[in-house]
Amino acid sequence: MSTAMWTVIESPIGPLRLVEQGGAITAIEFSPFRDGVRPLGAEGADHPVLVAAAHQLAEYFAGDRTEFDLPLAPAGSAWQRSVWAQLLGIGYGQTASYGEIAARLGKTNAASRAVGTANGANPIPIVIPCHRVIGANGTLTGYAGGLERKQLLLDLERDEDAALF
Template sequence: MWTVIESPVGDLRLVVHEGALTAIEFAPFAERHVLGERDDTHPLLVETARQLAAYFDRDLKEFELPLAPVGSDFQQRVWAELGRIGYGETASYGQVATRLGMTAAASRAVGLANGRNPIPIVVPCHRVIGANGTLTGYAGGLPRKQLLLELESDALF
């Protein structure tokens, strides 16, 4: 099941499967072989849309949704660690690698996993920045990353 909602970062396609959120996609949407039916009234899609709206209104800092991102064991570990970066906080790719018990040299691997995060915003990959504090790659584009970080911290990059 899926739906599309409007947001300050453009239209978002929300995808659920077997009772869990599996994807949030930025427009323009990639064509997928199997998406299932559009259902704007599915309870989990409605709740996801509600929580995202509250987040964008700065009324929600932590999402409470069942998540089922699809990825390798390493990607799953990285995405779980991203969830530990608090609202309004940032971490470098090297810091995330260190928190996972690796050296900072593994920051590239962390960056690749970060870029494949299928549930952006809820799994806050936008909170990962370069070692020197600069904004670096974001699957949704750097303007979206900057907007999300400014929304959370009012920081100007």
């Protein structure tokens, strides 16, 4: 397995650490970073995948990008990857509830908690848009980056004239 490369970029929601391994993005981490969670490898701001990710995220925060075109390799269980695949189907500016995601996976509403757990374990937030999943009653629920960040991302996507960057 190839060594991971990483870089830190500034964003309107705080510094983001982008991690690449094997030619794909494997993580986007919110600050404060939890060093020691995974071996990071070498700093590689000039790695083509990290450069592309930084550029696309800057466009997203500027309100100029609604879809990402990056190679992704999130590590997780089969269940987690199935949930994350569903998240990629939630369009820019749209939201879905945990129960709706469960239904799309052929599960009952009782699987909502399992969807929430998988959603919270998403290693590539923003690009795999876990911020677009909300409670059944339309309220914001947990977000690994904090509810303030989640609200900022949703506001950016709802307002055509918004730009955070």
